[in-house]
Amino acid sequence: MISHDVMIQMINVNKWFGNFQVLKDINLTVHKAERIVICGPSGSGKSTLIRCINRLEEHQQGRIIVDGTELTKNLKNIEKIRSELGMVFQSFNLFPHLTVLQNLTFAPIWARRMPREEAEKIAMHHLERVRIPEQASKFPGQLSGGQQQRVAIARALCINPKIMLFDEPTSALDPEMIKEVLDVMVELAGEGITMICVTHEMGFAKTVANRVIFMDGGEIVEENEPNEFFNNPRWDRTQLFLSQIL
């Protein structure tokens, strides 16, 4: 079943917060260069799901295999898996005491022992990719929300990940800033990186995703390619959700 182009495999994953079950029997396979959008009401477990993939949350049952390495308590494995995953958060989570450039070079220098010059060269390349090279010496607090989120995307790219995880990247942004972030994400998608994105931006899902997953109550209710998903939802719960947000 494991083929060479499977990037992420989740098999019967269960997770509880105390007595509350947040993930119920999740089965998900993500192939190389696939772009997956996960949507669903708040509390449906979608954030928890992608946080389990890079071990920001620990799953209690089932298996999660990322690029051939299984997530266990083994710290070496966790480290290896995190080095292949870039993550972008809803609240940016930039390091406020470091400049934009330092934010980008921090992990390559301190976790990968990359020479500073090389790290800065790579960082500037990614800053150009997200179109804010001129902000390199500023502190995050001096940037707008949209700029901060683009810095966060560049920071994730700097560790040269095989997979990008986005956890509601535009939910904390003003309306006119959403577009600048989405544009960057669309561009990334075009470059063939594997992406999992939790978002309510249905326009983004329609144009970019290969597959849309709808979650509710900790379960994957429905998954389909975007055309089918939006035009022909099979489950009443999906129809209700779509009717409320579209």
Next chain:
Amino acid sequence: MSPFPSSSGSAVLVFKPRPSLPAPRQTVGIIGWLRTNLFNGWFNSVLTVIALGFLWKIVPPLMSWAIFDAVWTGGSDACAPGYEGACWVFIFNKFRVLMVGLYPGEHLWRPMLGGGIFIVLAALTVFHLLNPKKLIALWFLVPFPVYWLIAGGFSLTPVDQSLWGGLMLSMGLATIGILISLPLGILLALGRQSNFAIIKSISVGIIEPVRGVPLITILFMASVMMPLFLPVGININNLLRVQVGIIIFSSAYMAEVVRGGLQAIPLGQYDAAKSVGLNYWKSTVLIVLPQALRHVIPSLIGRCIALFKDTSLVIIVGLLDFLGMVKASAQDPEWLGHDAEAYIFCAFVFWVICFRMSRYGRSLERQKKGE
């Protein structure tokens, strides 16, 4: 149709900004300051007048006592009883004892050199003349040669610790106390947040009992009780025991201050650090602590000031620190009746040092806010 005149057909109106007028005279300058700060409303005006009257009554007599009628030169006979002014000669005469205690005169250059090195380092710090990494390194290296200068050994004549005293002893206890208790406090604070139950309970088990006990009790335990529990033949000197007591006491408080800072760090910072592949120590030391300590600079400086002032409690376990020497000097039969001068000088020295620390804290805050 639009109620506004259409621009089509007519010429475009050119906007010319008006020149700024000067502000009304009552709101700026000295008059403005007086009005907003001293005389805004009848209540504050009355308070201002009362305060001025009070100062008028207090300041001139104080000035003439402390400066104009004071005795600045001569010996103990210059301050004959019944003399009106302050007898600063007394302070000059006792100055050496106040600074270094009973430290032998022929080796006086050693504490003077040590003190000089200390003052240079303190100046480099408070005026931000060196980068922080170098400063931290110096603060942890410099005490060793200074200790060697004062204590002797290695080709210098040893000077027994019972002869150390005065401001030198206070500063020594406070400096070593701060240098060790701050990192120890940080470790305790991190330990208290640890996921490992053992580390967490050890940290809580140190912090809470120590915080629940007055410093005097700890000093008594260190000085009087600990020798009773030590095996026969093992002898740890009194000064070291007292220093350890101060460090333990201070680090428990530092830990709680740092914990406050750690709690102010959003969980997202930990997530982000993990997600880019930083391990616990790297993300703690390089991401979390720099932010956490920044939040608590005022309280940390407060703890340092408190620690410095608390060193005056060592008098109760028989060490003659600065305050102890001031007290002893005031009881010198040759110089009786000069307690006021002695304690005013003592208060002044404490104030100068603490105020300098407090100003340094302010400048650190401002510097960090600029980033």
